[in-house]
Structure formats: structure tokens, C-alpha cells
Amino acid sequence: MKLHDVTLVLRPDMPTWPGEHPPRVEPLRRIARGDGANVSVLTIGDHTGTHVDPPLHFIDGADGVDALPADALVGPCQVLGYEGDDHISQSWLEGAGVAPGIERIVFRTRNSARWIDPDAGFDKDFLALDETAARWLVQRGIRLVGSDYLSIEPFGSGKLGHPVHVALLRAGVVIVEGLDLHDVKPGPYEIVCAPLPIRGGTGSPARVFLIER
């Protein structure tokens, strides 16, 4: 068994979505000041770093992050390597060799190279899925889809109503964003996607492992 940790380290100087703050850690107890242990309080946006979007992120009244089915979060997964420079489309997906019966797909694109430089700021020119790709994934019965930047949808999609997110989330597809895949080869893995079960949460940071067996 070989483990790949594809999670971004949470740090105060990490890039975040515009308008959102990086995580903050504040001391609650410190041995150095006479307390019995070191304990801290973390303040973090629920779409910071590697994170999961539940339906509630874009659909009022829909399921929060604690209601995501565990059996979608864990299981066989295919990492698809994408070498293109445009957003990923249905036509590319049709020729991408998606394995029959696969229910979890993660896209490794040139985005992952951005994670190598810890000082790189937010970059809106990331690659994402277009609407045809989202619809194709839904039709194929995909239950979890992962991207290697902070959104699975092109920057600036708000004016269109975020059709990629909405198509996926309406169909109950779990979206994982902010995966660091720079050190992972395309192929079959088992994924464990582990968001915190925040009751009614609009999202959650997640730890994500890809396991090679």
C-alpha cells in the first residue's frame, strides 16, 4: 500500500479565494505560560485549502456537509491526467479512457504545479470543468469529482449562475477542490476524502488521501 497525501497544508499565508481569509490559529492554553497542555482555537473559512462542497454551498435548503454519504467519500477513484489548456469538456472526457463503472474521478491538470511554490498567490487563470463536462459526469453516475485548484468551475462563473457547481450538486455529486496532485500519476487509486462533519455546514476543509494498492 502506498499513501499519497493530496491535501494542502493549512497555513496563515496560503492562497485563498478572493474575499476569504486564510486560517488563523490562536493559543487557548500554552505550557510555556503555565497551562497543562498546548491547545489552540482554529478559525477557518469552510472553503479554505483542500475542501468539499456539499449541495448547500449553492442550493438553499439542500444537504449540508455532514449529510454527504460516506460511501461516496471513500472508494475506487480514477485520476485523469489532462494536458490541455482550455477548460475540460465532454468531448475530451469521451476520449479520456474513463474506466467502466468508476464512480469517483479526480482531474490532474497543470494547476497542480502551482502548489509547488508555497508563495504563489491566488491565480484566477486556473483550469476547470465546463458545463458539458459537468453534465457528462452526472449522466455517467459519477458520485465524487475532484479538482486541483480552488474551484471546479472557471473563475467568473457567478454571472452565469455557476452552472457547473449547480449541475453537479443538484445531482448529489460530491465536489472536492484544492487537491495537490503535483506528485501523483494518472491511474487507479482508492480515495479517502475526509471533510469534518459540521452539522448543516456549507462546506468543510478536508484531508484527502489517495491510496495505491
Add this chain to the structure above:
Amino acid sequence: MKLHDVTLVLRPDMPTWPGEHPPRVEPLRRIARGDGANVSVLTIGDHTGTHVDPPLHFIDGADGVDALPADALVGPCQVLGYEGDDHISQSWLEGAGVAPGIERIVFRTRNSARWIDPDAGFDKDFLALDETAARWLVQRGIRLVGSDYLSIEPFGSGKLGHPVHVALLRAGVVIVEGLDLHDVKPGPYEIVCAPLPIRGGTGSPARVFLIER
């Protein structure tokens, strides 16, 4: 494959260690007030709910939660069922049928029944490990140990210098606390213990799965 989610749901009315606050979720963006999506900010103690103790929790200058080895967090695990009313000791462990070569052990005790009632407050009379048990686990080369209440050490151990935590953490054993095992039978599993990789973190809430294959 059968998945057991043994993680406590994070909610504002959950029990916490005395002196620590339950998690708080505050709205950052809301569709209902004209934003493009629902996004929140989570404020949470790093030892809240199901969580991991890294060496830094009790040893200044030691490794934080982001430095825990992933290959200790994931792998074969034995759930030991404990029916006793005293804290778990070396002498009990010697007769407990610990499997040869096992590196991850989780204790299911009467504590787990407390998680069935969501309104139950913090209870200091939980079962834990005594110092002889901690030393035995270290000698056996255990890499991860899990408990089904908010500490692996009896309440009030501060006056003794927290010998159970210190023995385990000095040896690099990962401690997982706050597991909800009320629905899990003793036996062999694969565990995936997934704390957030908070840089230099003194702890982290974690999602934890037990997988039956």
C-alpha cells in the same frame, strides 16, 4: 467493503472539555442575502469532538499535527472491546488478544454509550488508559491508539503531569480521542484517521473511518 463513520458530528451544543467552547459557524456569504454562494467561517478548538493529539500537545518544541506520519494514520487496526469498570491496564492488555504485528489499536468501552444521547454533557467519569497500559503500548510498537471519550487519560491527571499522554507522545504514538464506537464491534478493521494538516498545529479535529473488508 463496509464503512463505519466513527466521528462525532460537530455542533454548537456538543460536549467539550471543561474550559473549551463548542464549535461556532458564522455566515460569510449567503445566497439569501444576495451572495453567489453559501460560505461560512468555522471557529473550533483543535481538541474538539473527534480529534488527534500530536506530540506538541504536551511537549513544547515537538512535532505539530501536520507532521504526523500519514502511514501511521492509515492502515490495519484492531478494535478491542473492554468490559471493565476500572481504567485499562497492562495486565488487561496482556490477556486481550492483541493481534501479532498490529500497529493501531482502538478501545471500545462503555464510554461509547454516552454518544447515543446528543444532550449528554461532559462527564469526567470516563474510562481511559492507565500508565502501565501506555507503556505496554509503546513497548509493543503501537503507532496509533484511539479512545472513545475526549481524553485517553483519566480526568484529573494534570497533577501527575499527564503521564499517559507524555509516554505515548514521546514515543511518537498518534493519539485519537472522541471516537464514537457505539455501533462498532471489536475485531479487525482498516482505520483512516484524517486530521486537518494545520501547520504547527497543537491538535486537530479529525474525520475517522473504520473500514471492514
